[in-house]
Amino acid sequence: MLKKEGNEDRLYAWAHEVANGNEVTILAPVTHELLAGLIPQLGDANLAPSPSAGGRTAFREESNAFDFEVAGVLPLQVASWDSPRHPTDALLVVKLPGFGGAGHGFRAEAGIRRGDAGLFRGSGHPVPNRRDGLAWWPASNSAAR
Amino acid sequence: MSGLLRPAEALARVPIGEPEQTLSRFVPMIQNGFPQFELRISGHEDLRYPPESRLDPPPAGVAARQRPGAQEGRE
Numbered sequence: 001m002l003k004k005e006g007n008e009d010r011l012y013a014w015a016h017e018v019a020n021g022n023e024v025t026i027l028a029p030v031t032h033e034l035l036a037g038l039i040p041q042l043g044d045a046n047l048a049p050s051p052s053a054g055g056r057t058a059f060r061e062e063s064n065a066f067d068f069e070v071a072g073v074l075p076l077q078v079a080s081w082d083s084p085r086h087p088t089d090a091l092l093v094v095k096l097p098g099f100g101g102a103g104h105g106f107r108a109e110a111g112i113r114r115g116d117a118g119l120f121r122g123s124g125h126p127v128p129n130r131r132d133g134l135a136w137w138p139a140s141n142s143a144a145r
Numbered sequence: 146m147s148g149l150l151r152p153a154e155a156l157a158r159v160p161i162g163e164p165e166q167t168l169s170r171f172v173p174m175i176q177n178g179f180p181q182f183e184l185r186i187s188g189h190e191d192l193r194y195p196p197e198s199r200l201d202p203p204p205a206g207v208a209a210r211q212r213p214g215a216q217e218g219r220e
Contacts, residue, residue, distance in 0.1 A: 001207075013179065015149035016203050019157035022188040025202045026149045028179035084206025 002088055003027070003081035009088070011078070148178030161190045168194055 074092040184194040
């Protein structure tokens with residue numbers, strides 16, 4: 001949900017419930033830090049054009065040659081608090097760790113699933129990961145280093 | 146992101162009783178996922194968190210868009 005604060009559109013998570021004569025509204029700002037921390041170390045997420053990038057990242061430093069970054073992009077429509085009939089197009093950008101740096105197989109698998117909707121697609125063939133025992137190897141070469 | 150929806154449902158369905166007790170139960174629960182937030186309960190009670198919040202219920206068109214998967218930024 002985008003809501004105007006002064007001259008800026010800011011991104012909020014929200015919930016609204018009406019029951020038993022009560023109306024409850026909760027509004028919480030969605031920051032880069034909040035997105036990055038949703039699933040710790042899974043990926044570095046941001047929503048373009050808002051909120052702005054910056055702040056801490058969910059990743060640690062690259063540790064080996066296979067520890068490269070993979071970006072997934074998911075188009076979204078974000079509702080507007082001020083203009084309900086005019087949702088805004090936005091992109092959810094998720095930067096995922098490469099397979100050499102994945103802490104476990106699920107992180108790489110999540111990258112493939114996000115990639116299906118975005119920039120790269122995986123083969124689904126399991127290959128050994130030098131530290132983790134199981135990972136998924138990308139079939140296409142569109143995963144940018 | 147059910148961290149907002151479930152408290153909102155609970156707050157709307159359960160009698161509030163003592164506002165301070167209600168807030169003391171729900172605020173930490175919401176802050177666990179969303180460190181900063183504003184809350185407004187209207188109807189039988191008029192309750193705000195933080196007390197200086199000027200949050201109003203969403204415009205009718207926004208509230209009408211609420212549906213599974215379309216709230217809390219999940220659209």
